[in-house]
Structures are given as C-alpha cells and as structure tokens.
Amino acid sequence: MASQSRTALVEDLMERFPQVPREAVIKEDLLRGGMAFDESALSGTADGSSGDVKPKSYFIFSFDHRTLPELGAAALNRPPEEIVLTGGAYGLRRTVVSVRVNPESPYIVRAGEDGALGLYLDGARIADVGLPPMPDYYRHTLENGKSVMEVAPTIQWGYLVYLTVFRVCQYFGAKEECQYCDINHNWRQHKAAGRPYTGVKPVEEVLEALEIIDRYDTTHASQAYTLTGGSITSHIGGRDEADFYGHYAKAIEERFPGRWIGKVVAQALPRDDVQRFHDYGIRIYHPNFEVWDQRLFELFCPGKERYVGRDEWHRRILESTEVFGARNVIPNFVAGVEMAQPFGFATVNEAIDSTAEGLRFFMSHGVVPRFTTWCPEPTTPLGKANPQGAPLEYHIRLLETYRATLEEYGLASPPGYGPPGPGRAVFSVSSFMDSLPEGTEAAEGTDAPERTGSTLA
C-alpha cells in the first residue's frame, strides 16, 4: 500500500503542476529520498580507477541515506556518480541526477531481462538509465599513486571539477556544525573504511590532477572548477579562509589561465577578503545563506550565527556584488531544511512563503541564489529526526516559485551551471536548471551586467 502511494504522489504532483517539467518531479524525488541499486548497476570499482563506469567520488558530503557500513555491496563496489534518465512511462527528456543511495527507496536501478538498465518505481519500469562512462582522466594516477577521482573529481556529467581542498570543517560539534551537514562525519567514515581521503589537498597534487584532466578531456566537457571545503575560523598552514582557498585559485590560474571558470564556495567574508578571492582569479562566489528564516538559521547554523550572524552574512553577500558583479554572486540554500522537524515550518505554504521572501530579497538586488535539494543524511541531527526529508510538494512548488521570481525580476539563470532547460541541464544536485526554459542563460564567466532584460517571458 505504502509503495503504491509513491507512484500516486508523483503522478498527482505532475498533474497539479503541469508547468514543472515531469523530469524535475522525478529528479527531486530521487534527490530528497535517494535510490537503491541492484548489484547489476554498481560501478564495478572500489578505488575509482578501474571499470567502465564513473564511480561516486563522495566529493564533499556523503549524500547517502545510510552510512558506509550500512550500504553493503554499494560500499564495496561504488555506485555511479550520477545517472541519466530518458524515455519510459513519462517520456523523460535527458535528465542527469546525482546519486544518493538509499537501500529502502521505492526507486531501484537495475538491469531488466534484456540486460538494459532501468529505473523502477514501486516495481514498474519508469525510465531508461544511462551510466556515466569512466572518463579517460580517471584511469591515470598522480605520481604518488593517488587517483584523480580522489584529488579532483568531476560531477555534473563532467562539467564541474569539484575541489574540496579541505575535507573537514572548523565548525565542529553540535554547537557549531550546521545541523544538516555531514562533512566531518563523511571524513571520519572514509578514514575508518581505509579509503584514501585527503584532509588538506596539497596544491601540487591539485595541479597535477588538473593537468591530467586537461590532457585527457579532449571534448572539453570540463568547464568550471569549484574550490571549497569546510569553514576556516582560524588558519590552516598560516592562511586564513580567503588566502587558503584563494591560493589554490592563484596557482590554477597561473598554470592554466582561463581554462576553467573559477568558483569558490566559502563563508560570507568581509569585502577585503572577497577582493582577494577576485584578485586570485576566482570569478564566481558562493557565500551560501543556507536557510532564509531567521529562527531556523540561528538553530540550524549555530556556528555561522555565532561567528558572523545572519544579518551580517546577508549584508556581506550584497557587498560582495561590488567586487564580483551581482550575477557572479550565487549564494546557495539547502532546499527542504525549512521543513525539518521539530523546528521547521509545519506546512508547505509557510515554508514556501519564507523561502520566497529570501529569493525576493536577493533577486531584488540582482543576486540569483541557487539551491541543492536537502539529503537527510543519517548522521546529522536534522537527517536523524527527518529520514524522509521534506515533502515532495515543497520541492515542486519551490521550483515553480523560483522560476516565477526569476522572471519577475528579469534575471537570467546563473552562470557556471551549464545550460538550462529540460533535456539539457547537467546540474545534478537539484532540478532548478531543468525547470528553467531553454535560452535563459547569460554568457558564462564574464563580468557582464547582472540584468539581462527578461529572456524568460
């Protein structure tokens, strides 16, 4: 009975929100609740350099619904980084979905009798599944034997090199860690499993891995890099946060000038620090605001509240537009945590109203936020208390609200995310890019004016 209702839920939402692409409804449901893998659909590699399928790299958080010891075969024999859905009962256009493993999910990826992989919901095949091929650059290792996947994994079907150069966060423990974040746990579980998982990545290793990617990425699929990791409240190797993340950008830009669009995900820092990011060659700045509501920000992001404070965080986001240009400041929020109990909003209406207020605040200043769909990881306080995540209806209505607000302010989809539009988007950890119409992007990686005149009409 319960398993029947998931299909009914999905189809009901597709019917009630026809303006949201069907692809996005399935994608959001997979992102919020995860997918199970039959052994026939695992990547066939444990270390990331063998096999034919590009494996899940655990690029920053676990993004799984179970810990590694609980994942069984999927822990020993990695699942793919992403899957691509097409066709099936809902006639899906090409949809790239980041893999979040949940052995209890009603969605299962497995081979059918003909050997072709499919996505099954409640036992019925609903889409064809493609797996990402192992990229040539993953087959090569660094001089010291480390894999490219460990040092410079790529996601979004190869578009983005994800450089988590600091694998832990200096906000540590219940009183400081963001309540939905498992960065520190993820580091511990990979160490405990004996996997290579470098805490601080040496610049030389990053450059060597990028050299390999540059050499073997002959189709130039890889177009951007993100420098990120945990927050730095003191120093690492004598460097504060701006200098620590910035010095990687400087080295990359000196070695590969303009090869990739440089992005950094960091705290909302004072103007001088933000200027240093820009001077180092970063072109897109992600000072994530996480959750809009004041009470929830204080409860869910206690470290950020204590060290910086919500109002100052927002002030710095707007101030950083003077350095980067408004359209190159793209703060993220974690879509769904607004509804995490016991503190979150009780109804979808309230949660959407609050988030819409935040979108309007930023978009009225020409700043286009983006979001990742919350994955309720089991070792986080919010994931533990809310293993089902947020209601699917919240995610669908958020897509609708996001697009409407973007249109209202005449803004383009943010740069550095690849193309928008169903069937074209590659951004894999939320379907906001799948839900925008084609042709709504501005040129990438430039300091062009933030307002484009509406191409969304």
Ligand code: SF4
């Ligand atoms: S600042 Fe919060 S979300 Fe970011 S890594 Fe630290 S604990 Fe996680």
